[in-house]
Amino acid sequence: MTPKGTKPGQVTAMAKEAHHHESAITPTSRYTPPARKDLYESPKWVPVLMLVFIALGVLSILSRYMIPAFTDTNLPVLIGLGFLLAGLFTATKWR
Secondary structure (H helix, E strand, O other): OOOOOOOOOOOOHHHHHHHHOOOOOOOOOOOOOOOOHHHHOOOOHHHHHHHHHHHHHHHHHHHHHHOHHHOOOOHHHHHHHHHHHHHHHHHHOOO
């Protein structure tokens, strides 16, 4: 979209003025080493911990329905949801 009263390819006074106010950051020829591998890879225990949390959550929720002592309380479901949320949180840390 061109400003009113101009043709495509025509430089306006505002565009000429903006060209003089460039950022103070300029490209440099300095070498930037690549990032270390441990910065972009998770430790091996992160996915294991995630699966353990999810499994504990599922088992806790299922225990509410499988164990007769827990049929009158929702505590196992709340604990299971907590484990599932912990597994979801751990999954966001897995790179």
